[in-house]
Amino acid sequence: MKSGTYLVNNEMTDYLKKITKVDHASNLAAIIAGDFASETGKNAYITDPVSVDEFEEISRYSGLMEIERKSLFHALNMKSVARKIADEIGKKYEECNFVIAHMGGGISIGAQKSGKMIDVNNANDEGPFSPERSGGLPAGDVVKMAFSGEYSKKELKNMLTKRAGLTAYLNTNDLLEAFARAENDQKALEVIEAMAYQISKEIGAMCVVLKGKIDGIILTGGMANNIRFVEMIKGYVSSFGLVAVVPGENELEALATGTLRVLRGIESSRTFSFNEGELI
Numbered sequence: 001m002k003s004g005t006y007l008v009n010n011e012m013t014d015y016l017k018k019i020t021k022v023d024h025a026s027n028l029a030a031i032i033a034g035d036f037a038s039e040t041g042k043n044a045y046i047t048d049p050v051s052v053d054e055f056e057e058i059s060r061y062s063g064l065m066e067i068e069r070k071s072l073f074h075a076l077n078m079k080s081v082a083r084k085i086a087d088e089i090g091k092k093y094e095e096c097n098f099v100i101a102h103m104g105g106g107i108s109i110g111a112q113k114s115g116k117m118i119d120v121n122n123a124n125d126e127g128p129f130s131p132e133r134s135g136g137l138p139a140g141d142v143v144k145m146a147f148s149g150e151y152s153k154k155e156l157k158n159m160l161t162k163r164a165g166l167t168a169y170l171n172t173n174d175l176l177e178a179f180a181r182a183e184n185d186q187k188a189l190e191v192i193e194a195m196a197y198q199i200s201k202e203i204g205a206m207c208v209v210l211k212g213k214i215d216g217i218i219l220t221g222g223m224a225n226n227i228r229f230v231e232m233i234k235g236y237v238s239s240f241g242l243v244a245v246v247p248g249e250n251e252l253e254a255l256a257t258g259t260l261r262v263l264r265g266i267e268s269s270r271t272f273s274f275n276e277g278e279l280i
Contacts, residue, residue, distance in 0.1 A: 003052045003079060003116070004270045005258040008034045008044040012272040019274065022072075026050055045269060047258025048075040054116040059209075073108035073120040074221070080254035081220045081246040082112055088244075089215060096215045099206040099240075101199060101233075103223035104249065105132045105173065109202040111209040119209050121202060124161050128198030131173035131223075134164035135198065166191065175223050196229060200236030207240050216242035221249060 006012070013034045016027045030046050037044035052075035062069050078100045086093040094115040102108045102123075107130040110120030121127030121136075129135040137160075146156060159168075167173045169191045170181065182189035207214060217237055223229055224247040234243050262269045 001049060001051050001053060001272070002270060003048055003054060003075065004267065005045050005047045005262045006049075006270045006272050008037060008046060009272060010034075011274055012046075015272070015274050022051075024050065045255075045259045045262065047255050048079050050075055052079075052117065054118060056118045059119040069126075070122055071117070071120060072122045072124070073110055073117065074102040074104070074106070074123070074249075075117070076251050076254045076258075077220060077249045078102050078108065078110060078112075078117070078218075080250060080257065081218050082115075083257075084246060085216060085218055085244045089242075091215065097210050097213055098216055098218055099203050099210065099214055100218045100220065101203055102249075103199065103219065103221035104130070105222075106130050107133070107135070107199060107202075107221075109199065109206055111206040113210060119206065127202050129165040129195060131166040131175065132162055132164065134160045134168075166195065175226055175229060179226070179228060192229065193232060196232035197236070200233050203233070203237050204240070207237075212240075214241050216244050218244045218246060220246045222247075224248070 008030045013031050016031055020027060026049065030044070033044035033046065036042075050072055052073070053071040055069075055071050059071075060068050082096065082098050082100060083093050085098065086096045089096075096112070096115065098112045100108075100110050100112055100117075106123035107128050108120055108123045109127055110117045112118070123130070124133060126136045145151060146153075151159065165173075166175070166178055170178050170188055172178055172181075175192070178188055178192055182192060203217060207217075217240060219230055219233060224245050230245055237243060261267045
């Protein structure tokens with residue numbers, strides 16, 4: 001889907017209830033909003049779903065013809081904070097180049113060029129490990145695990161997306177708890193540092209995607225509240241340019257401002273359509 005604010009219609013809610021193969025809590029938003037809208041006779045809108053796709057074609061190549069890299073990321077928050085920082089530096093959103101790192105239970109790090117996210121890691125499959133997810137892994141070792149007979153497909157997928165990262169190493173997905181343990185546990189500190197290292201490495205890669213022409217690096221998401229963790233990342237990336245920190249996810253505010261842009265006539269709403277297995 002293109003970035004923007006969409007009117008919730010029956011085709012959208014039917015798709016989310018009956019067709020989508022993506023298992024994610026965000027699928028419920030349009031359905032709930034649609035129910036409220038039908039009860040009140042008002043319009044309901046969604047803004048920048050996780051399926052926003054603005055990839056340049058070169059970004060889709062994976063290295064294997066049977067696999068195409070997909071644009072799945074924390075679009076709502078990442079695009080919202082980009083608008084905020086663009087305002088703060090006095091530039092139009094559509095003129096800015098940012099590297100944006102959303103750091104939560106999953107981590108999305110993307111290159112936003114002239115307002116479009118032209119490349120980003122799929123937080124379930126690629127990039128750095130996070131509090132719950134493995135990030136990119138050595139393919140050969142994953143194949144060995146998949147055919148070891150020790151795991152079902154579901155078990156292995158749950159391991160990679162819900163029981164990996166900090167959870168696997170430290171048995172917690174809470175960064176504050178991890179730092180508390182790190183006061184007396186060098187291994188815990190090393191795991192945290194490794195996560196900051198991997199995040200920084202991905203930020204550096206996205207700076208390359210933008211050929212070093214960036215207006216800033218934006219750190220956002222829940223882990224951006226942790227000053228010590230943010231400073232670890234800044235130690236690696238601050239030489240690339242301005243580092244702005246917008247803690248939290250602020251997703252309700254982002255939904256509201258997206259709808260207000262439509263109601264105030266700043267931009268037009270989009271219409272969801274599903275045709276022959278492809279999103280339009």
